[in-house]
Amino acid sequence: MVMLVIVLLASIAFGAVSISIHDMELAVINWIKGKEPGSIYESVFLQIRLPRILLCAITGSILSVSGVLMQGLFRNPIVEPGLVGTSAGAALGASFVFVFASWFGAEIQSIVGPFLVPLFAFMGALTATFIVYQLSNNNTRVSLTSLLLVGVAINAVALSGTGFMTYLARDPQARSISFWNLGTFSGANWFQVEIVFLVALVVLVISFQDAKKLNAFILGEEEAGYLGIDTQKLKRKILVINTAMVAIATSFVGVIGFMGLIVPHVMRLLVGSDHRKLIPASIIGGAILLLFADMGARLLLAPAEIPIGIITSLVGAPVYILLLKRNNFIEKKGGEFD
Amino acid sequence: MIDLINCSYQIQNKFLVKEINCSISPNELVVIMGSNGAGKSTLLKLISGLLKVSIGELLIDNKSINKYPSIELAIKRAVLSQHYEISFPLTVREIVLMGRYPYFKTNPNQRDFDIVNHVMKLMGISEFANRKYHTLSGGEAQKVQMCRVLAQISGTEKKNKFLLLDEPVSHLDIKYQYYLLDIAKSIINPHTTVIAVLHDINLALKFADRILFMKEGQIVHQHQKNDTLELSVIKKVFDVDATIIDVHNENRQWVCF
Numbered sequence: 001m002v003m004l005v006i007v008l009l010a011s012i013a014f015g016a017v018s019i020s021i022h023d024m025e026l027a028v029i030n031w032i033k034g035k036e037p038g039s040i041y042e043s044v045f046l047q048i049r050l051p052r053i054l055l056c057a058i059t060g061s062i063l064s065v066s067g068v069l070m071q072g073l074f075r076n077p078i079v080e081p082g083l084v085g086t087s088a089g090a091a092l093g094a095s096f097v098f099v100f101a102s103w104f105g106a107e108i109q110s111i112v113g114p115f116l117v118p119l120f121a122f123m124g125a126l127t128a129t130f131i132v133y134q135l136s137n138n139n140t141r142v143s144l145t146s147l148l149l150v151g152v153a154i155n156a157v158a159l160s161g162t163g164f165m166t167y168l169a170r171d172p173q174a175r176s177i178s179f180w181n182l183g184t185f186s187g188a189n190w191f192q193v194e195i196v197f198l199v200a201l202v203v204l205v206i207s208f209q210d211a212k213k214l215n216a217f218i219l220g221e222e223e224a225g226y227l228g229i230d231t232q233k234l235k236r237k238i239l240v241i242n243t244a245m246v247a248i249a250t251s252f253v254g255v256i257g258f259m260g261l262i263v264p265h266v267m268r269l270l271v272g273s274d275h276r277k278l279i280p281a282s283i284i285g286g287a288i289l290l291l292f293a294d295m296g297a298r299l300l301l302a303p304a305e306i307p308i309g310i311i312t313s314l315v316g317a318p319v320y321i322l323l324l325k326r327n328n329f330i331e332k333k334g335g336e337f338d
Numbered sequence: 339m340i341d342l343i344n345c346s347y348q349i350q351n352k353f354l355v356k357e358i359n360c361s362i363s364p365n366e367l368v369v370i371m372g373s374n375g376a377g378k379s380t381l382l383k384l385i386s387g388l389l390k391v392s393i394g395e396l397l398i399d400n401k402s403i404n405k406y407p408s409i410e411l412a413i414k415r416a417v418l419s420q421h422y423e424i425s426f427p428l429t430v431r432e433i434v435l436m437g438r439y440p441y442f443k444t445n446p447n448q449r450d451f452d453i454v455n456h457v458m459k460l461m462g463i464s465e466f467a468n469r470k471y472h473t474l475s476g477g478e479a480q481k482v483q484m485c486r487v488l489a490q491i492s493g494t495e496k497k498n499k500f501l502l503l504d505e506p507v508s509h510l511d512i513k514y515q516y517y518l519l520d521i522a523k524s525i526i527n528p529h530t531t532v533i534a535v536l537h538d539i540n541l542a543l544k545f546a547d548r549i550l551f552m553k554e555g556q557i558v559h560q561h562q563k564n565d566t567l568e569l570s571v572i573k574k575v576f577d578v579d580a581t582i583i584d585v586h587n588e589n590r591q592w593v594c595f
Contacts, residue, residue, distance in 0.1 A: 075425035228412025
């Protein structure tokens with residue numbers, strides 16, 4: 001918790017424009033008093049930096065908890081939130097807008113312009129996940145194996161759709177698509193923070209209630225049923241929660257890889273596999289890690305920005321392999337990856 | 339009290355369990371036996387509520403099993419399976435505590451901890467309560483799971499409880515087999531019933547109060563504890579020739595194949 005506060009402050013301070021603690025104080029005091037910001041630093045802090053790092057922290061939490069929930073549900077440590085098509089669907093929706101935005105006409109664009117990409121990304125995310133869910137739904141029973149397999153297929157379809165959009169796109173549009181697929185917080189504003197915060201709040205509270213049930217899932221689906229858990233209901237609930245979280249976060253900031261995969265692993269090493277501890281730990285740990293990644297994105301080539309997805313994947317993948325090597329419980333038991 | 343009234347279970351047109359009529363009362367260790375595909379595990383899954391009876395009625399304490407909410411069923415019965423593959427590392431204590439999950443909402447109370455400690459002492463696993471489950475041997479792991487199901491049906495209130503064992507000892511060595519079944523036998527009382535699927539006829543003869551022999555989804559023979567087992571039953575159920583030896587000083591029979 002203390003660490004989170006420190007990283008939050010550090011994230012605010014460092015950037016293309018440095019902001020001192022004093023500026024932050026002034027800005028907050030002026031804001032409370034209802035005055036206009038006194039300096040350019042205060043404006044940058046209030047209008048750009050603060051919403052950005054808040055959006056970043058919440059997104060980090062959301063993606064990490066999604067990872068915890070999905071890995072718990074699938075009883076598999078290599079599952080990530082995008083598995084059921086959510087982020088690939090969002091990417092397809094967003095790239096559709098990048099390519100065909102001009103079709104909507106200038107008037108519509110001027111009204112809904114800034115919301116067009118998030119809207120279509122969100123719809124794409126929901127549609128893809130819904131298709132996966134429907135196809136793996138067999139007589140009111142959802143089998144986790146078929147979810148996984150259908151997920152792979154729909155991901156491939158969405159990916160090829162995005163590829164086709166990129167092919168159709170002119171150069172600047174194609175660049176927009178690739179940037180979006182690597183994620184960025186540079187467009188963050190208070191409206192996005194509010195929406196993501198509200199969704200995160202509701203959904204995280206719900207996921208706390210399922211911590212115990214996910215623990216039982218560690219024993220197996222049947223065993224969880226013997227412990228009095230309605231496993232079909234739990235599956236549906238977690239899929240809905242996961243979709244809501246990933247769709248909302250992704251539609252604003254683009255696709256950020258590896259967070260939902262790696263944070264649960266790190267946190268499991270720190271606090272163990274009990275979901276009652278793992279979920280809160282991932283909320284904090286996810287926020288911290290993504291703030292670090294965002295700082296890296298802003299500072300490494302400052303004043304230019306690297307897309308954050310590049311950082312998370314570049315740093316995430318080796319860390320992930322390191323963890324797999326060290327955390328050899330899987331190898332001991334064997335079979336889990338066979 | 340478990341009453342099976344004309345119970346059948348079918349998948350498409352195939353009956354896995356067919357027209358079973360049987361009552362199982364408390365204070366009994368009932369063993370279900372039969373060759374592979376005879377419907378033993380299916381019958382156990384019907385009694386556990388995991389599968390729903392297609393035709394007929396299954397009553398638990400005079401109430402249809404379908405009328406029990408899953409959480410009430412979890413307080414009434416526990417199921418021990420043959421083998422567990424856990425997906426993430428947990429300590430032994432955390433696994434045993436899962437047996438108390440039906441009893442608390444988010445945090446266990448002192449009584450839950452007391453029960454967990456008690457069953458771990460009973461099974462002699464207290465000393466590795468904080469070890470990671472996946473580092474245990476097969477026998478130790480099965481002891482932990484036994485603790486978990488014992489914790490699940492523990493309670494001071496005088497309500498009927500059922501422990502269902504689905505081939506619990508099939509891959510354990512003899513010492514653990516005897517140990518586990520001794521424990522199962524010891525918890526039987528006027529409120530507790532144990533129903534086990536076993537493969538070893540001699541183990542069944544040693545521990546069971548009653549043996550239900552199944553073939554092609556039906557109960558073809560019931561053997562009470564002090565009955566004399568006929569060779570014809572063995573031939574009919576398992577389709578092998580055997581010899582039966584009387585173990586005089588233990589007053590039981592021994593089947594040699």
